[in-house]
Amino acid sequence: ALGLGRWTGCLHHPPPSSCCKAGARGGSMPPAGIGVGLAAAEHGLRITEIVPKGAAANCGKIWVNDAILTIDGKHVTSIADAKALIVGEHGSFIKLGLQRAHVGEFTLTIARGTGQLAPGSGGGAGAGAGAGAG
Numbered sequence: 001a002l003g004l005g006r007w008t009g010c011l012h013h014p015p016p017s018s019c020c021k022a023g024a025r026g027g028s029m030p031p032a033g034i035g036v037g038l039a040a041a042e043h044g045l046r047i048t049e050i051v052p053k054g055a056a057a058n059c060g061k062i063w064v065n066d067a068i069l070t071i072d073g074k075h076v077t078s079i080a081d082a083k084a085l086i087v088g089e090h091g092s093f094i095k096l097g098l099q100r101a102h103v104g105e106f107t108l109t110i111a112r113g114t115g116q117l118a119p120g121s122g123g124g125a126g127a128g129a130g131a132g133a134g
Helices: 018-023 055-059 079-086
Strands: 036-040 045-050 067-071 093-100 104-111
Touching (some): 036 079, 045 055, 067 079
Antiparallel strands (some): 045 067, 067 093
């Protein structure tokens, strides 16, 4: 169930996949997400958790306290909207508009479930932030 402030279910996959069957968009593999916990923030949503071995952890360019401003070009302010846009076919790409303190806004195109970056998606301003920026 979605809470008003925080939600971590289903955005992480691997299974259990039964918790988000309603969000399935077809395909032979169970639906997948990007492996983050979210909380409502003043502008967009704030990442509160990176699920170990999830897509965001595998990618290495998404950090706790980053803000998600857009998903596939759509401005998001609710966890329910984010879930509907994030959960999708395993291996399909999703474009995230992110913001990080002391870095600014940047975009990543990441594969659901795996964390593979799309060719040319180096993370913009966030790519060179390094470990010292967090």
